[in-house]
Amino acid sequence: MSGKLIMMAAPSGCGKTTIAKAILANHPDMLFSVSATTRPKRGNEVEGKDHFFLTKKEFEKYLCNGDLAEWEEIYGNYYGTLKSEINRALQQGHTMLFDIDVKGALSIRRHFPNESILIFIKPPSFEVLKKRLESRNTENPETLKCRLERVPLEMEQGQQFDFQVVNDDLQKAINEVDKIVQANIKNII
Numbered sequence: 001m002s003g004k005l006i007m008m009a010a011p012s013g014c015g016k017t018t019i020a021k022a023i024l025a026n027h028p029d030m031l032f033s034v035s036a037t038t039r040p041k042r043g044n045e046v047e048g049k050d051h052f053f054l055t056k057k058e059f060e061k062y063l064c065n066g067d068l069a070e071w072e073e074i075y076g077n078y079y080g081t082l083k084s085e086i087n088r089a090l091q092q093g094h095t096m097l098f099d100i101d102v103k104g105a106l107s108i109r110r111h112f113p114n115e116s117i118l119i120f121i122k123p124p125s126f127e128v129l130k131k132r133l134e135s136r137n138t139e140n141p142e143t144l145k146c147r148l149e150r151v152p153l154e155m156e157q158g159q160q161f162d163f164q165v166v167n168d169d170l171q172k173a174i175n176e177v178d179k180i181v182q183a184n185i186k187n188i189i
Contacts, residue, residue: 002090002093003089003090003091003092003093003094003095003096003115004095004096004115004116004117004184004185005033005086005089005090005095005096005098005108005112005115005116005117006023006030006095006096006097006098006117006119006181006184006185007097007098007100007104007105007108007109007116007117007118007119008020008023008097008098008099008100008105008119008120008121008177009098009100009101009102009104009105009118009119009120009121009154009158009161010102010120010121010122010123010154010158010167011123011129011147011150011151011154011155012133012147012150013123013129013132013133013136013147014121014122014123014129014132014167015121015132015167015170015173016099016121017099018170019121019167019170019173019174019177020032020097020099022174022178023097023174023177023178023181024097026178026181027095027097027181027185029094029095030094030095030096030097030185031089031094031095031096031097032096032097032099033081033085033086033089033096033097033098033099033100034048034049034050034051034052034085035051035052035079035080035081035098035099035100035104036051036052036053036054036059036062036068036078036079036080036081036082037051037052037053037054037059037077037078037079037080038053038054038055038056038059038077038078038079039051039053039075039077039079040053041053042138052082054078056078059071059078059080060078062080062082063078063080066083067082067083067084068080068081068082068083069081069082069083069086069107069108069111069112070100070103070104070107070108070111071104072101072103072104074101075143075146075147079101079104080104081098081100081104081108086108086112090112090115095185101154102120102153102154102157102158103157105118105161106118106157106160117162117163117180117181117184118160118161118162118163119161119162119163119164119165119177119180120158120159120161120163120164120165121165121166121167121173121177122155122158122164122165122166122167123166123167124166124167124168126151128168129148129151130148133147133148163180165177165180
């Protein structure tokens with residue numbers, strides 16, 4: 001196995017998905033890790049591209065069979081990464097980018113310590129993050145409250161990551177993450 005696993009995690013609303021899309025655009029040979037989830041599909045999301053949308057019963061079958069590299073229940077839904085997707089990428093020597101939660105990134109690193117590079121995207125402040133989440137209008141008040149309550153734990157766990165990038169300016173954050181990616185994959189592509 002000669003590929004790399006680049007995991008980007010952040011509290012909701014920090015811009016990690018936007019940054020991940022920019023990194024993928026800059027590195028078209030990089031694969032994107034598509035996670036499995038039981039949450040409902042949002043607007044323009046595409047099956048197999050944004051997520052593998054599963055029923056809870058289907059997800060639990062993968063879990064029972066040991067087919068998940070990591071998984072977690074968040075906001076009443078399951079999220080996880082299929083081992084088969086990671087192994088396929090690594091065996092083919094590909095770099096795979098993950099848009100993942102903090103615990104999931106740390107869990108995958110335990111399974112693939114030599115291949116994993118963890119990048120934590122931080123908000124400029126809690127107040128800015130709260131405003132970003134409120135302006136998205138994608139969550140009901142209860143879900144928003146749960147996301148905000150989770151922030152301190154995520155920030156604490158993010159300290160275990162290899163790199164931390166503050167997203168106070170989106171283009172600056174994209175450039176910083178891209179430099180980290182280039183420095184870590186230059187010897188394998």
